[in-house]
Amino acid sequence: MTEEDPIPIPEPSFEGDFVINEVLSLESGEILVNPTLHYAVYGQLNADRSNAVLVCHALSGSAQVGAWWPQLFLPGDLGLLDLTRDCVIGINIFGSCYGSTGPGSIDPATGKPYGPTFPLINVRDIVRAQVRLIDSLGIDKLKLAIGASIGGMQVLEWAILFPERIARAISIGVAPLGAMGLGLNHLQRQAIMLDPAWKGGYYQRGDGPTGGLALARALGMVSYKSVPLLEERFARKPNRYGDENPFISASAGQNGRFDVAGYLDYQGESFNTRFDANSYISITRTMDIFDPVRAHENPYAAYACIEAHLTLVGISTDWLFPPEDVRSLAAIIRAAGTRCDYREMASNHGHDAFLAEPDQLVRLLTPVFE
């Protein structure tokens, strides 16, 4: 793709809110009262409602699948989704700041935003709420659920919790987080909390911990990329945007940055225009505690029930969710007697490859549908 040839961004046929008029019990023992799921629909349900595809988003994504994964909608062999055939549904997750109930929402118990008191959300909580929305649309069975990162965690829990309601499941770049990932997520939250503007999470909207969130995002970006990718892009070049030379900056300034530093700073700062710090804390904790086997007796009890045609995708240079971890998760699932394919993207892009090299992802997944 070039700048002359932009990727078309599909428009939703519907976007709106679904309110669960109930007290929702969460895995943590806490509750959400009358929570909202914001969702978007692309294309139309067919007569027997058998063409629904759920696309689950990652940390900073939204219900607007067409906006953040437009390549999946490219025609023919270039894409995976076809809106003349499929009805694609995106649902914003609890904890986010893109329309579903999250830390920025009003807590009915206090009449004020939840802020730091927003309950700990488990991926299972998200999936159990999503199934209510799918019920409301009259859909018995999803043709496909697909997602990467936390999106892939949702897909796996769908396959486990509602085995009869999902025909195909594709989970990309996901396994329970290992110690390195848990550590990096923790440090990202610490960065937010270090910013005095965080105020224990009780900041006012528009007056949040921008420095802390920027640092958290910059560290997150490091964890989504890879050593070879950063080397190829930035190596030891000085910042391309006219900083002082990093080798000779005067003592008073000492602000010369290398190019990679300028890039990380920019990524962090621009994230502030579109994301909320308490949401960042909430969703990274949800990512941390993802563990499909937890509260089951053993992996067999968790995975044996899966009926969906399940595919796990690892990414060769992903060090947040190492491909070895994804591969061994597939092996554990197979050991439970469940059919589970493993495929691997050979990419320098690290965890972000699902967004950075969607063409390769599509080529890798096309055979799954044949």
Place this chain on the structure above:
Amino acid sequence: MTEEDPIPIPEPSFEGDFVINEVLSLESGEILVNPTLHYAVYGQLNADRSNAVLVCHALSGSAQVGAWWPQLFLPGDLGLLDLTRDCVIGINIFGSCYGSTGPGSIDPATGKPYGPTFPLINVRDIVRAQVRLIDSLGIDKLKLAIGASIGGMQVLEWAILFPERIARAISIGVAPLGAMGLGLNHLQRQAIMLDPAWKGGYYQRGDGPTGGLALARALGMVSYKSVPLLEERFARKPNRYGDENPFISASAGQNGRFDVAGYLDYQGESFNTRFDANSYISITRTMDIFDPVRAHENPYAAYACIEAHLTLVGISTDWLFPPEDVRSLAAIIRAAGTRCDYREMASNHGHDAFLAEPDQLVRLLTPVFE
């Protein structure tokens, strides 16, 4: 080694300050007026002063080599250094907070601590000052210079700048930092600067940015360790020191940590008792700008002059200084016509392996001396 069998900590035969009574010009174009080098000597110089070994320290090290690398002094095959034979010298680097001139020192121009105005130090500046100290001890030629991380950078610059004054050089876990390392160091400095107690670097001694320095150190620790090591030690275990369960913590608290998070927090906090934030900023910048070829016409011009028997050591799981980078640095040096061995530690410990598995390092290096 067990707790019942502690490693003996050798005591220096001398520890003190060496003052360079001069205006020292730095690579950055700035100056240091009458700077001090704090140094320690272990054992005694022999009659012809031919037994001097310089051990160069890493970021948080000091002149007290015996305190931070005691295993090198173990007897016989267990160690590399023998104080009945060798005279071991450790010199604290500029920028540090362990006795040599650094940001905490008084700037003669103002009568106040340098703080954030401390000049940018290049490894070459450090080595050019060290040679004055070596001169003052009447030593013509070092028998050996050895160091890891920034210590290894000093060793390489010694071999380049003073080829006739160094017989053997061993540089461990070092190459010019790549983009990943530059990015991680930058984010560590950003963490310090995010702490309101940093005050632009003008904090009072004892009232510094402890939260920021702790976060910087924790992130540094991540970069010194490896994915497999953290996984082996911590996996997904909850914090061993009685935090709330990370899976079910109550909404008000949400303080449940995984074990790796508790470990990183502890490492960060305890670092505050022994290190200074401006020193951390200064030394990581020195690490960033290390580039032996810079200001030479080409690698040949930089490396062809080396006379020392040079050995580079890479560490298999080091991702701050990847072994591929160390190996290709050795190849570049050889291409300049200089003899340069490359050896690799097979270790799960990441960059820290030189401290964590000194026994293996000793075994790897013993043949170099035969």
